[in-house]
Amino acid sequence: MWENFLFSVDRKETTMSMRLLARKMLFMRGASWQHPVIRLGLTALDPVDAIIRSATGLRSLPRYSTRVRSNGLSNQFGGGKFARQGRVILHMLQRHCALSPKSRVLEIGCGCGRTAVQLASFLEAEKYVGMDIEMVSLEACRDNPHLKRRGFKFDLIDIQNNEYNPKGRFRADEYRFSYLDGSMDCVFLISVFTHMLPEDVSNYVTEIGRMLDRGGMCLFSTFLIDHGRGGRGLNFAHDGNGFSYYDVRMPEIAVAYPQRFFEDSFGRAGLVLHEVKLGSWRDDGRGSYPEFGQDVLVFKKAA
Numbered sequence: 001m002w003e004n005f006l007f008s009v010d011r012k013e014t015t016m017s018m019r020l021l022a023r024k025m026l027f028m029r030g031a032s033w034q035h036p037v038i039r040l041g042l043t044a045l046d047p048v049d050a051i052i053r054s055a056t057g058l059r060s061l062p063r064y065s066t067r068v069r070s071n072g073l074s075n076q077f078g079g080g081k082f083a084r085q086g087r088v089i090l091h092m093l094q095r096h097c098a099l100s101p102k103s104r105v106l107e108i109g110c111g112c113g114r115t116a117v118q119l120a121s122f123l124e125a126e127k128y129v130g131m132d133i134e135m136v137s138l139e140a141c142r143d144n145p146h147l148k149r150r151g152f153k154f155d156l157i158d159i160q161n162n163e164y165n166p167k168g169r170f171r172a173d174e175y176r177f178s179y180l181d182g183s184m185d186c187v188f189l190i191s192v193f194t195h196m197l198p199e200d201v202s203n204y205v206t207e208i209g210r211m212l213d214r215g216g217m218c219l220f221s222t223f224l225i226d227h228g229r230g231g232r233g234l235n236f237a238h239d240g241n242g243f244s245y246y247d248v249r250m251p252e253i254a255v256a257y258p259q260r261f262f263e264d265s266f267g268r269a270g271l272v273l274h275e276v277k278l279g280s281w282r283d284d285g286r287g288s289y290p291e292f293g294q295d296v297l298v299f300k301k302a303a
């Protein structure tokens with residue numbers, strides 16, 4: 001959801017005040033798309049968004065209301081931001097994980113396909129598996145003809161998360177993925193650990209270590225707390241045991257970690273830190289990728 005904060009740093013303050021006002025008026029708790037009035041409004045705008053996308057060559061993107069569910073409200077209309085960010089993530093995978101068309105790729109928390117849509121023009125057929133716990137987003141991927149043509153596979157797994165799947169059957173801190181040992185060259189997670197608590201993240205990291213082949217890479221985005229708690233836009237003022245969070249009512253709305261937490265978890269899973277790219281979500285607005293504001297970490301499994 002916090003891609004809302006990742007674009008224009010200049011607009012951050014105004015956007016924030018408007019959002020807070022809207023939340024107060026609608027008695028909102030949790031993510032914006034969960035509010036029935038907002039959901040209705042977004043769905044009503046879907047046909048107009050589809051016309052704009054057809055005219056701008058973005059027909060292969062999921063509908064507006066689904067994009068908001070996965071990626072937040074701000075600037076989603078028309079699909080330009082969604083497409084640009086997808087291209088940036090593809091570029092990061094190519095640059096930092098040496099992704100090639102032959103790489104076997106697993107995306108955990110693929111949402112409605114922001115990166116998958118871009119990967120479909122790069123990877124060879126049947127090289128990609130995406131999984132998610134949220135049905136509407138996952139089904140948007142399964143129904144997308146552009147992704148079907150590439151033989152991309154999408155798995156819906158009923159794992160519990162307070163924000164995205166509160167009634168899920170399985171626990172994230174003990175879930176075993178069905179993908180085989182050493183079956184992936186690249187595993188990536190964009191804005192997923194930002195919604196997960198430490199025990200859940202640690203278990204996923206163990207699983208990532210198991211599923212990656214030797215020399216395989218894991219890239220993920222996060223909020224690193226080492227360089228400050230953030231600012232007026234997004235501030236991790238509350239502390240849990242080994243993590244910090246933004247919203248006292250639901251920590252999973254946005255979770256931040258110290259870099260050490262990832263180094264230790266990945267270290268136990270047999271991976272070492274390969275690269276750190278700081279994002280632009282802090283008030284100083286600096287970042288390696290202006291189009292994508294979260295911090296990005298890359299870990300590598302020994303060859």
Ligand SMILES: C[S@@+](CC[C@H](N)C(=O)[O-])C[C@H]1O[C@@H](n2cnc3c(N)ncnc32)[C@H](O)[C@@H]1O
Pocket residue numbers: 001002070071108109110111112113114115131132133134137159160161164172189190191192195196200
């Ligand atoms: C902000 S969205 C990002 C979606 C997608 N990664 C993207 O870049 O557009 C967060 C996603 O993480 C998924 N998610 C949350 N908890 C998860 C978990 N325990 N396992 C897998 N996915 C999870 C949500 O369902 C949601 O699709």
